[in-house]
Amino acid sequence: MNYTKQTQFIPTLNASDYSDPERFNLEIDKIFHQEWIYALHESQLPERGSYVTFEIGDKPLLFVRGTDNVIRGFYNVCVHRGHLIVEGCGQSTHFTCPYHAWTYNCDGFLRHAPGVNDLEALPKSNRSFVPIEIESMHGFVFVRLRPGGLSVKDLFADAFQDLRSRLPALDRLRFAKRFVAKVDGNWKIMIENYLECYHCTPTHPALVDLIRIKEFKIELFPFHLATRAPAGRTNNTAYNFTLKENSQVEFFGWWLWPNLTFNIFPGQQNLLAFHMLPVSAEKSIGICDYFFIDGKVDEEAQALMDWEGNVLEKEDNDLIISAHKGMKSKALSNGIFVINPDRHDITEEPLAHFNNLVSRAIKGRDSGLSRPESFVK
Incomplete structure (x- = not known):
């Protein structure tokens, strides 16, 4: 394929940053005890x-x-x-x-x-x-252990406005179920895995059947990311869905700094809130909360949860565990991010953005929240 712009490469954080206990303690103190x-x-x-x-x-x-x-x-x-x-x-x-x-x-x-x-x-x-x-904000409760700094509204108003525009029934959604997975991997690898779809084609065959992966699009903002892709076949290998009035005909995803993602999957009005929490330098917890209109779970909703919780998350967790082992092996001083400006489905630009925010938080410059300097689309 001919690209209009040259592919670039950006180094990841140091490989040791994904398993070092002292680094982990810094991240807990500077990020999870300080951010929303x-x-x-x-x-x-x-x-x-x-x-x-x-x-x-x-x-x-x-x-x-x-x-x-x-x-x-x-x-x-x-x-x-x-x-x-x-x-x-x-x-x-x-x-x-x-x-x-x-x-x-x-x-x-x-x-x-x-x-x-x-x-x-x-x-x-x-x-x-x-x-x-x-x-x-819109029913989602955030906590900050050290008061001070920008509010949730200051940081994420645009993300929630976008979420509401994509999900007409947002105010009718109610909690239906929670899925919890314990993962032998660093929390940053979990986030990085979410922030790119470079791995989707080789590792998520059902997801690639559910959405049109080559039309995957990314928008980067100072402290959140938005993704979208049109739905594929209604009778795909992930779960079957029907198209009715107000059905979702696209996949939408958002990441909010530092560890929260929202996802809307094709089919009935739905929302998955997935938050990734550190336990230690080498262990994390992934919590997925499922929301449907009035909290009601019908056959289609159950099929979505069964696939997402038992198939998609297992595929991702296996990748995270393997990547963590590799970063810990000392074979690499750091990895490399591939920045492809023409193919959003195979670019890792958002990961470099995330690494930049992590580094700035560790350096104690208010996480860069008042004067973002990283690239933004």
């Missing part, structure tokens, strides 16, 4: 007293819909002696620490402590859960 991290959708807290637990690195968190219908975020930690309060998700009128039975209201305030006659006599910091900063 997606946690859940408001529909996962449907009623007063609903709660969901979540972890960012070694930080255990708790999200609760209070009796006043307000969603709040806290550290999932008893302020008596640090025991974790609750696990998983559910609904309750209060929270009792299993260690010494200190009991808290859904708004986080301590309401009973055995042996303490006057709660007001306790230091103020020991009278309620420790709150965390949260911000919700």
Whole structure:
């Protein structure tokens, strides 16, 4: 094929950056403790007293819909002696620490402590859960462990506006199911794997049958990425879908810095929120939340989830594990990104952009969030 522009090459981060524990600790501190991290959708807290637990690195968190219908975020930690309060998700009128039975209201305030006659006599910091900063946009709840800097709206308003324009039923979508995968690989390799479709043709045969891969398009922005491709056959090898009024006739995807992706697949109105969370330098968790209109799962929706969760994600996870082993092998000082300006389906330009944001975050320049310098389309 004749290209109108010359292919370029950009080195990846150092290979050791994908497995070094000290580097990992820096990334947790400079990125995951400092940036907005997606946690859940408001529909996962449907009623007063609903709660969901979540972890960012070694930080255990708790999200609760209070009796006043307000969603709040806290550290999932008893302020008596640090025991974790609750696990998983559910609904309750209060929270009792299993260690010494200190009991808290859904708004986080301590309401009973055995042996303490006057709660007001306790230091103020020991009278309620420790709150965390949260911000919700179109029902999606983000958390920032260190307040300060730009808001979710400042960073991602354009991405959400694009999402809404592609998904007319966005406000009717409700949480349906969560798929969790533990992966023996670094979180950055997970992100990099999402940010390119160079690997799609050789490794995702059903995906290539579902969408017209050669028409795959990418748009880069300072702190998010948007992708799209027309749908292929309705009776493809991924899952069968029907075309009705308001059906999705294209694939759309977004990545939001640092670790969240949204995907709309062909067929009925749907949204998949996939967030990749670091556990250690060499282990990660991929969480995929599925959303459908009113949270209803019909045969087509189930087929989409079965393929995406059991086939597509397994294919990707196997690639991530293998790439992680290779980067750890010390065979390479670094890898190389192929920048093809004419074929979006085989370019790795977004990965270089992501690596740039990671490097700037580690250097402590406000993650570059106020003055982006990287290439933008």
